[in-house]
Amino acid sequence: xxxxxxxxxxxxxxxxxxxxxLHILFLIATxxxxxxxxxxxxxIMMDGLSRLNLELFTNYPSRMAAKAGMKSxxxxxxxxxxxxxxxxxxxxxxxxxxxxxxAKKSAFTRLIQLNISTLAGVPSIVYGxxxxxxxxxxxxxxxxxxxxxxxxxxxxLPIIIVSAQEAIRAVPKARRDASFALGATKWQTVSRSVLPxxxxxxxxxxxxxxxxxxxxxxxxxxxxxxxxxxxxxxxxMDQFTVMPIQIFNWVSxxxxxxxxxxxxxxxxxxxxxxxxxxxxxMLRNKYQKNV
Amino acid sequence: MSTATxxxxxxxxxxxxxxxxxxxxLKKVSMTIPEKAxxxxxxxxxxxxxxxxxxxxxxxxxxxxxxxxxxxxxxGTDIYSNxxxxxxxxxxxxxxxxxxxxxxxxxxxxIAYGPRLHGTRSKSQLDEIVEQSLKQAxxxxxxxxxxxRSAFSLSGGQQQRLCIARALAVxxxxxxxxxxxxxxxxxSTLKIEELVQELKHRxxxxxVTHNMHQAARVSDQTVxxxxxxxxxxxxxxxxxSNPSDxxxxxxxxxxxG
Ligand SMILES: Nc1ncnc2c1ncn2[C@@H]1O[C@H](COP(=O)(O)OP(=O)(O)O)[C@@H](O)[C@H]1O
Ligand SMILES: [Mg+2]
Numbered sequence: 001x002x003x004x005x006x007x008x009x010x011x012x013x014x015x016x017x018x019x020x021x022l023h024i025l026f027l028i029a030t031x032x033x034x035x036x037x038x039x040x041x042x043x044i045m046m047d048g049l050s051r052l053n054l055e056l057f058t059n060y061p062s063r064m065a066a067k068a069g070m071k072s073x074x075x076x077x078x079x080x081x082x083x084x085x086x087x088x089x090x091x092x093x094x095x096x097x098x099x100x101x102x103a104k105k106s107a108f109t110r111l112i113q114l115n116i117s118t119l120a121g122v123p124s125i126v127y128g129x130x131x132x133x134x135x136x137x138x139x140x141x142x143x144x145x146x147x148x149x150x151x152x153x154x155x156x157l158p159i160i161i162v163s164a165q166e167a168i169r170a171v172p173k174a175r176r177d178a179s180f181a182l183g184a185t186k187w188q189t190v191s192r193s194v195l196p197x198x199x200x201x202x203x204x205x206x207x208x209x210x211x212x213x214x215x216x217x218x219x220x221x222x223x224x225x226x227x228x229x230x231x232x233x234x235x236x237m238d239q240f241t242v243m244p245i246q247i248f249n250w251v252s253x254x255x256x257x258x259x260x261x262x263x264x265x266x267x268x269x270x271x272x273x274x275x276x277x278x279x280x281x282m283l284r285n286k287y288q289k290n291v
Numbered sequence: 292m293s294t295a296t297x298x299x300x301x302x303x304x305x306x307x308x309x310x311x312x313x314x315x316x317l318k319k320v321s322m323t324i325p326e327k328a329x330x331x332x333x334x335x336x337x338x339x340x341x342x343x344x345x346x347x348x349x350x351x352x353x354x355x356x357x358x359x360x361x362x363x364x365x366x367g368t369d370i371y372s373n374x375x376x377x378x379x380x381x382x383x384x385x386x387x388x389x390x391x392x393x394x395x396x397x398x399x400x401x402i403a404y405g406p407r408l409h410g411t412r413s414k415s416q417l418d419e420i421v422e423q424s425l426k427q428a429x430x431x432x433x434x435x436x437x438x439x440r441s442a443f444s445l446s447g448g449q450q451q452r453l454c455i456a457r458a459l460a461v462x463x464x465x466x467x468x469x470x471x472x473x474x475x476x477x478x479s480t481l482k483i484e485e486l487v488q489e490l491k492h493r494x495x496x497x498x499v500t501h502n503m504h505q506a507a508r509v510s511d512q513t514v515x516x517x518x519x520x521x522x523x524x525x526x527x528x529x530x531x532s533n534p535s536d537x538x539x540x541x542x543x544x545x546x547x548g
Binding site: 105172174175177178179180181182183184185188192193196197 | 348350353355378379380381382385386388390392393394395396404405407408409454457458461
């Protein structure tokens with residue numbers, strides 16, 4: 001008998017059947033997700049494209065759908081991210097550097113670590129309550145843009161810390177050794193060798209975290225961001241609104257025209273999220289080239 | 292010839308014990324290492340060669356749970372005393388690792404990394420240091436037109452010479468090399484061995500090698516280690532042609548390790 005002929009052909013054909021069946025099941029599982037998402041996207045496009053015009057970006061919200069836009073919401077979202085980005089970057093990366101490079105590996109450090117990982121999964125409404133207590137009432141910042149941005153910073157900090165820690169940990173030990181062996185201090189090694197190696201990964205994490213904040217509604221509703229804002233915030237202490245809140249407001253009205261406006265708003269929000277995610281991916285690719 | 296006595300001692304190690312936690316990695320190690328010569332550490336894997344090398348620039352300090360007893364003196368100063376700060380020590384005692392480990396920066400910035408750490412800012416001074424260091428590492432002619440390129444664009448052997456140049460750029464007295472050729476092809480290895488022969492006129496070189504032939508070719512002094520102990524320490528010719536310890540003879544004739 002040739003070595004390529006197996007006596008056990010029946011068993012092999014059974015294994016192939018299992019293989020095939022599973023293959024099909026996995027394909028179905030994938031398709032359900034994709035088809036549902038596609039259906040949703042198409043629905044939104046059909047509803048919203050007709051309203052996706054310049055007025056959407058230049059007009060303030062209005063009682064009349066024909067004149068309504070989301071200028072204040074778009075600007076509010078952008079301002080919020082602009083305030084959040086530096087604060088959450090500095091706090092998040094600082095904490096990550098401390099935990100990875102400086103903290104002694106003690107039980108206390110492990111406890112902090114566990115807490116941060118847990119915080120990353122806490123429902124966002126809880127951060128809203130926290131923000132209301134600390135910023136709106138405690139520090140008397142009122143329902144301001146600053147309160148909103150700080151609350152959202154709390155929300156994204158655990159995500160940024162964890163991803164920055166991973167980025168820092170991924171820097172090869174050999175690169176630290178090279179720096180120390182040249183007589184570098186700890187901080188020189190961290191700032192000149194570790195961070196430059198980790199920075200694109202860190203930024204990827206920061207961008208993804210910020211894009212999460214752009215889509216969040218609940219914490220801002222909690223701290224009392226307005227749903228109808230016919231002005232632009234002129235200082236960080238002004239009241240404000242953001243895109244998802246504006247969309248929520250439009251969706252909850254009975255008239256069809258407002259639903260179309262909401263769909264158009266969703267398209268704008270999605271476009272922004274996609275742009276942010278693409279830039280995160282591009283940063284990551286750049287990083288992989290450098291390693 | 293007896294180079295061991297003719298040369299001036301630079302490093303003096305006396306009754307050195309090193310523990311990783313409870314593991315006794317170096318046992319009562321004593322030796323003197325001469326100035327401007329090549330000293331090779333040989334011995335089977337795990338016998339403590341790298342450990343001893345790392346005590347010379349205190350890279351062991353960073354391994355948690357390391358404890359040492361005994362003395363390591365360089366040019367008469369106890370390097371573990373409080374007067375010595377470790378950054379200055381490491382500036383004077385450079386190190387080249389087993390795997391080439393350039394920074395993900397340009398060739399120029401790799402070399403300039405050390406001088407910048409220690410405060411050199413002027414462009415012309417840095418240019419000068421980069422050129423001199425690359426020339427000393429016999430890499431200048433190959434890279435002089437590509438200084439802005441990433442160090443990763445170099446071959447493994449070139450990267451290792453870059454790492455040597457980077458170590459030289461802070462103007463050390465001593466150069467430690469931990470199996471610096473073991474990841475390289477034979478031709479690159481030969482180039483680095485030739486380079487070491489050149490460098491020993493200006494620097495004191497201590498190299499770990501698992502390759503006895505390399506020790507025999509390149510070094511003036513050889514130290515043979517076994518299980519954390521120095522078995523024999525002599526000038527290279529004597530140690531290889533006329534070992535005084537049976538274990539050394541067994542090792543160099545290939546009966547173990
Ligand atoms: N960081 C460390 N922690 C604990 N043990 C170590 C560490 N580094 C080395 N050792 C142990 O010390 C001994 C000597 O190691 P090393 O100096 O690397 O040997 P060599 O360089 O001669 O191969 C080995 O048994 C090794 O397992
Ligand atoms: Mg070793």
